[in-house]
Amino acid sequence: MADKIILEVARYSPEQDTKPCFATYEVPVHKEWVVLDALNYIKDKVDGSLTYRWSCRMGICGSCGMMVNGEPKLTCATFLSSYAHNGNKIRVEPLRYFPVVRDLVTELSDFLVKLKKVKPWLIRKDTVPLSQGEFLQTPEQLDYYKQFSMCINCTLCYSACPVVGLDPKFVGPAAIALAQRYNLDSRDQGAVERIAVLAHPEGIWGCTFVGECTKVCPKHVDPAGAIQQYKLNAVLDWLTSFLMPRGHNSQDVKP
Amino acid sequence: MRQEIVKAAPAYTEFHPRWYRAPVSVYWWLGQWRYLKFILRELSSLFVASFVVITLLQVRALRNGPEAYSRFQHWLQSPWMIALNLVSFLFVVFHTITWFNLAPRAMPIWVRGKRLPEFLVAAPNYAIWLVASVVIAWFVLR
Amino acid sequence: MARQSDEAFFWMLFSAGGVIAAILIPVHLFLFGLAFPLGWLPAPDYERLMSLVHMPLVRVYLFVFCSLPLFHWAHRFRYTLYDGLKVKHLNEVIFALCYGGAVAGTVLAAYLTWTIA
Numbered sequence: 381m382a383d384k385i386i387l388e389v390a391r392y393s394p395e396q397d398t399k400p401c402f403a404t405y406e407v408p409v410h411k412e413w414v415v416l417d418a419l420n421y422i423k424d425k426v427d428g429s430l431t432y433r434w435s436c437r438m439g440i441c442g443s444c445g446m447m448v449n450g451e452p453k454l455t456c457a458t459f460l461s462s463y464a465h466n467g468n469k470i471r472v473e474p475l476r477y478f479p480v481v482r483d484l485v486t487e488l489s490d491f492l493v494k495l496k497k498v499k500p501w502l503i504r505k506d507t508v509p510l511s512q513g514e515f516l517q518t519p520e521q522l523d524y525y526k527q528f529s530m531c532i533n534c535t536l537c538y539s540a541c542p543v544v545g546l547d548p549k550f551v552g553p554a555a556i557a558l559a560q561r562y563n564l565d566s567r568d569q570g571a572v573e574r575i576a577v578l579a580h581p582e583g584i585w586g587c588t589f590v591g592e593c594t595k596v597c598p599k600h601v602d603p604a605g606a607i608q609q610y611k612l613n614a615v616l617d618w619l620t621s622f623l624m625p626r627g628h629n630s631q632d633v634k635p
Numbered sequence: 636m637r638q639e640i641v642k643a644a645p646a647y648t649e650f651h652p653r654w655y656r657a658p659v660s661v662y663w664w665l666g667q668w669r670y671l672k673f674i675l676r677e678l679s680s681l682f683v684a685s686f687v688v689i690t691l692l693q694v695r696a697l698r699n700g701p702e703a704y705s706r707f708q709h710w711l712q713s714p715w716m717i718a719l720n721l722v723s724f725l726f727v728v729f730h731t732i733t734w735f736n737l738a739p740r741a742m743p744i745w746v747r748g749k750r751l752p753e754f755l756v757a758a759p760n761y762a763i764w765l766v767a768s769v770v771i772a773w774f775v776l777r
Numbered sequence: 778m779a780r781q782s783d784e785a786f787f788w789m790l791f792s793a794g795g796v797i798a799a800i801l802i803p804v805h806l807f808l809f810g811l812a813f814p815l816g817w818l819p820a821p822d823y824e825r826l827m828s829l830v831h832m833p834l835v836r837v838y839l840f841v842f843c844s845l846p847l848f849h850w851a852h853r854f855r856y857t858l859y860d861g862l863k864v865k866h867l868n869e870v871i872f873a874l875c876y877g878g879a880v881a882g883t884v885l886a887a888y889l890t891w892t893i894a
Contacts, residue, residue, distance in 0.1 A: 394653035450667065479654035487654055520748035542670060545659040546860050585784040588856050589737065590673045608741030611788055618785035661863050677857040683798045684850035684878075686806050687843050691885055693809065694839060697830060698893045701823045711814040720810030727806055731799040760799075768804035774829070775808055775821055 385409045385460055387418055389430065390473040392480050400480065402471070403427075407460075415455040415472060416444050419484075432484035439598055442534030446484050447473040452536035452596045476539040491535055494551050497577050498559035503570025515567040528561035528606055530599040537593035537603050543586055550586040551577060553593035553603030560606040579614045587611075679730035682723040689720075735760040787852055787876075794849025801842055836890040843886035844879075851875035 387407050392400035405426055407418040416434055423430045434444040437456040444455045449463065449471050463470050478486035508515075537553035538544045544552050559578055563571045578584055587607045594604040664670040689711075696707035710716060739756035813820035821829075829835050855875045859865045 392655050394655070397655075400655060476657070477659070479651070479656050481654060487651070523748060523750075524745070542659075542663055542673075542860060545663065546863060547865070579785070581784060585788065588673075588677070588860065590670070591737070592669060592673075594740075595669075602740065605740035605743070608737075609743065611785075612741050612792075614785045615789045615792075618789070659863070664861060674857065674861055677853050677861075680850040680853035680857075683794075683802060683846050684854075684882075686802055686810065687846050687850075687882060689810070690805065690839070691843055691882065691889065694830070694886075694889045694893060697823070697826055698889060704823050704826075708814070708820070711810065717811070717814060720806060720814075724803065724806050724811060727798070727802050730795075731803055734795055734799040764800050764803075767800050771801070771804050772808060776818065 383409055384468070385418065385463070386469045387415075387422065388469065388471040389419070389422070389484070391430070391483050392474075394482055400473075409460050409464075411461075413460045415446070415448055415453070415458045415460065415470065418460060418470075419455065419472070430484075431482045440532060442532035445475050445534045445536050445539070447471075447476055447539065452476065452539040454534060454536070454598050457598060475535060477541075477545040478535070478538070486535075488535065490548070491533075491538060491552070491555070494555045495533070495558065498551065498555050498574055499570060500555070500558040500562055502562065502565065502568050503573060504567075505569045517566055521566040524566070525561050525564035528557045528564065528601055531558055531561070531597075531601050532599055534598065536596045536598065537601075540590075540592035540596040542590060542592075543588060547582065547586055549582045551580075551583045553587075553607070554601075556584060556587075556610065557601050557603035557606040560610055563610075578610060584610050584614065675726075676729065676733050679726040679733075682726040683730065685719070686723055686727065731764065735764070787848075790845065790848035791852035792849075794845035794847070794852075797841065798846040798849055802846065805842075830890075831894045836893065840886050840890045844883040847879040847882040848876075851879040 385407050387405045388402045389405060390400045391397075391403045405418075405422050407421050410417070414437075416437060419430065419432055419434075423432075432444070432446070434456065435441040437444070439454055439457045442454070445452060446455050447453070448455065448458050450473075452475060455472070460470070472484065474480045474484045474486050478488065478490070481487050531554055533554060535554065541550075541553055543550050556578060559574050562568045563574065584607050587604070589604055589608060591604045594602045597603065664674045693707060696703045711720075735757050736753075738760060739751075739753040742756065744751045744756055808818070812818040830839070852875075855871055858871050859868070864871065
């Protein structure tokens with residue numbers, strides 16, 4: 381392995397620039413360094429004005445997502461050594477389709493508003509007194525939604541999804557997967573409240589199953605699968621409401 | 636141009652002109668193979684439709700009698716039609732494979748609290764494809 | 778709410794057509810589009826095919842074979858135009874052309890399979 385690597389980093393200063401440009405840095409390669417380590421090296425040793433988000437450096441906080449050679453990646457889990465064959469050059473850009481605040485920092489409130497719209501929390505129709513204890517759940521009931529609950533809101537899937545870029549109103553992969561995480565939870569009774577946002581042209585019907593959201597997900601959530609499953613349920617729901625206009629259970633798909 | 640991009644974004648980001656919003660190119664699907672593959676998968680529907688049109692023409696030729704049908708057969712032998720059908724065949728098989736492989740993701744099957752592996756859900760699709768193809772070929776060639 | 782149900786309906790037609798196209802079109806295309814014109818296999822003659830389409834079940838089969846895949850095409854092609862060419866502002870025109878085509882093909886299929894025997 382070479383002992384140096386070239387990093388091309390997108391720089392954008394809102395006060396001075398009208399569009400981002402690239403700055404090139406030479407960074408020493410230590411064994412098992414990740415892209416985030418290289419960025420930290422630049423900030424510590426070369427240019428302290430480089431701005432980016434990071435926190436846990438172990439793939440849990442979901443804040444260090446960036447485009448690495450055109451692919452959405454968690455920079456804390458992307459090793460420099462995997463780019464040694466690529467002319468030893470790595471291009472780091474802010475996550476695609478999000479407004480850029482500065483350098484590698486994206487503006488996330490768009491995503492957060494969408495996330496809130498699908499009500500990703502347990503909704504109960506009844507009010508059970510605390511004295512009755514917890515809502516119990518079997519391991520099987522947990523398994524039913526567990527995959528979709530692994531999301532860390534890193535928004536890599538939004539950067540992988542062309543529909544997000546083409547239609548800014550599209551609710552998007554992570555938010556729909558998290559809605560489905562609660563729809564599938566045996567303790568939740570809120571599926572009906574989520575329909576209006578999900579079964580909407582800007583919700584599940586906007587998705588064309590490109591499938592890239594699932595491929596880039598560092599937590600193996602499979603948002604694309606969640607969306608198609610919801611589509612299929614919406615169709616079955618539509619058919620039931622057609623055949624039995626009264627008394628069908630909308631999107632209640634729990635085991 | 637700038638104005639247009641700002642308008643396309645949701646309302647609450649409208650008043651931050653200093654945020655940089657990269658425009659999405661019309662050719663977003665050209666640069667990377669994974670997106671080109673997606674567009675090709677979607678374009679397979681064009682070849683599905685074109686073969687349906689050919690089938691409709693075939694039924695019409697059958698309806699119009701033996702001479703019309705032999706004209707239709709000649710037309711199918713022209714190099715252009717052979718080329719079209721060859722390309723169509725590749726696209727349609729591409730559709731079949733992607734369709735079968737994606738189906739398990741839309742239809743998770745749970746058996747005794749465990750989700751069946753995707754290949755076990757996809758495999759019956761391939762079996763049905765094979766059986767249906769053999770039955771149809773037998774019917775036509777008999 | 779009405780629009781949402783419409784989307785569910787069109788998606789149902791899209792996926793039903795997708796299944797039909799995936800299972801049935803490759804073998805049809807291989808036989809009638811390649812194997813028979815190129816002489817790889819002996820083509821069935823006119824009388825043989827007519828005796829086949831005289832069976833009501835074969836005519837129902839042909840109708841479904843033509844109709845549903847057209848709705849599959851209409852849905853997919855509509856979204857490919859929206860996204861691939863960024864022409865979502867032409868929404869209504871594209872919608873009318875795609876589904877108009879699918880409906881026209883379905884009517885034609887119904888007419889032909891009904892009157893052939």
